[in-house]
Amino acid sequence: MSTHFTKDHEWIRVEGDEAVVGITAYAAEQLGDVVFVELPATGKSFSQGDEMAVVESVKAASEVYAPVSGEIVAVNDALEDAPQTVNEAPAGDGWFVRIKLADKSQLDGLMDEAAYNQHIG
Amino acid sequence: MSDANLHHTPLDALHIELGGRMVPFAGYSMPVQYEGIMAEHNHTRDAAGLFDVSHMGQARYVGDESALEKLITADLTALQPGEQKYTLLPNEQGGILDDLMVSRPDADGVFLVVNAATKEADFARIAKATQGKGTLEILADRALLALQGPKAKDVMARLAPDAAKMVFMQCGHFDLLGTDAIISRSGYTGEDGFEISIPAAEADRIARALLAEAEVKPIGLGARDSLRLEAGLCLYGHDMDETKTPVEATLMWAVAKPRRERKDFPGAETVMAMFADGPQRKRVGFTMAGAPAREGAEIVKDGNTIGVVTSGGFGPTVGGPVGMAYVDTEFAVPGTEIEILVRDKARPATIAKMPFVEQRYYRG
Structure with a gap:
């Protein structure tokens, strides 16, 4: 199990052929209070970099991009009633989607935690 | 505008010390939030919030008031000492150049508070139209604070007891912690509260003293926006602008009855025709x-x-x-x-x- 990060502040935790995706604590803090999360439908496929979800804070809407290509196999429905979970536990219960990896080699282009921490400096 | 060109309010150092997230707004570096918009919003509804609105334009007009009145939609002859009115600055087509507060806190003419983004144009328009008839003094050396929320009155009752006796849309001069402050009972949150004009040099000290009161927390522009939106209050440049008339903006209540009858404000013919026909x-x-x-x-x-x-x-x-x-x-x-x-x-x-x-x- 390994966790990777994108420059757009998503984390992706690899579990076998699948991965769980969410936004980082830094991103959640920058967004402020999350009031709504629009998640994709299960079964939908995305290419790396596609707009995959939208996070609405009190002030603004922000896009979340697919960190890797793949098919959505599950979404975190609990966020519908409790969007604030994204602020409370961004790396845990505030996950967004579970994705079936189409191309594992894409992970090599992402950052590890040390590199991400340097990125947000 | 790059950050280097931004103006800073007299409370800039305090905002940074309080952890305010500073953003450019109307040419100023302003705090959008401190602990979070939701918490700040709720605190203002439940207790009292302190807002820095020093970016807004403050001015005093002294002289022939009919010259000023021609530019706005208020009835200045009916504006009594100690009263404040919400009014509009229309253009010749009846569009809204700005919304503003006009008040009579003392015997020395009227006191104006206008929006930050429009203040230069507003003051230029007023100065030009009243030239030779009155004097517009721009009060760039004053700060403006807003203390808003159901407990604002309790704070004011301790610090400036006479100010806490005012009712909505009254104003006057009060001694606030040793400073001569122009205080009105008004605001932009839908809550009870006060707007406090003080010399810039006193702003940091007075803001800190207000924040030291148990009920008071600092509130940023983010919560100011969500509070005013819930209260149904217009944001200039968004919910109204020079392409919209007071009729379309449903702000005809800010056009005083004698002014409607006399049709003597800019764009009055257009506005009153639309008012009669319906927008x-x-x-x-x-x-x-x-x-x-x-x-x-x-x-x-x-x-x-x-x-x-x-x-x-x-x-x-x-x-x-x-x-x-x-x-x-x-x-x-x-x-x-x-x-x-x-x-x-x-x-x-x-x-x-x-x-x-x-x-x-x-x-x-």
Whole structure:
């Protein structure tokens, strides 16, 4: 199990052929209070970099991009009633989607935690 | 505008010390939030919030008041000492150049508070039109604080007891912690509260003293926006501008009756004709579920575009998305079902009466 990060502040935790995706604590803090999360439908496929979800804070809407290509196999429905979970536990219960990896080699282009921490400096 | 060119209010150092997230706003570096918009919003509704609104324009006009009155929609002859009025600065087409407060805190003419983004144009317009008849003194060396919320009166009762005796839209000079302050009982949150004009040099000391009161927390522009939106109060440049008349903006209550009758404000013929005939579009409120519709979102009904959102966001007190929009008048009735395009998807919304949250002004 390994966790990777994108420059757009998503984390992706690899579990076998699948991965769980969410936004980082830094991103959640920058967004402020999350009031709504629009998640994709299960079964939908995305290419790396596609707009995959939208996070609405009190002030603004922000896009979340697919960190890797793949098919959505599950979404975190609990966020519908409790969007604030994204602020409370961004790396845990505030996950967004579970994705079936189409191309594992894409992970090599992402950052590890040390590199991400340097990125947000 | 790059950060280097931004203006700073007299409370800049305090904002940074308090952990304010500073953003450019109307040419100023301003705190959008401290601990978080939701918490700040709720604190203002429950207790008292302190806002720095020193970016707004303050001025005093002394002289022939009929020359000033011609530019605005208030009845200045009826403005008594100790009173404040909300008024508009229309252009010759009846569009709204700005909304502002005019008050008479003392015997020395009138005191004006205008929006930050429009202050230079406003003051230039007023100075030009009143040349030789009066003097407009721009009070750039004054700060403006707003103390808002149901417990603002308790704080004021301890620090300036006489100011706490005022009712909504009264104003005057009061000794506040040893400083001569111009205080009005008004604000932009829908809550009871005060706006406090003080010399810039005193602002840091007085803001710290207010924040030292148990009920008071600092509040940023983010919560100021969500509070005013829930209260149904217009944001200049968004919910009204020079392309909209007071009739369309449903602000005719800010056009004094004698001024309507005399039709002697800029654009009066256009405005009064539209008032008589009814506008084709008007400002309304709306509520919806799910993703909030933001400014610029298109409003549709049965496949036709019927309007556009001018302010929209999540209302923390309402507990859901709220907004303001301009729609064709036939769809402006509260309860009308509409659809708003959010990210190209039509989402159901309902025209709603404003304010979304009951205004709690103190009227005695």
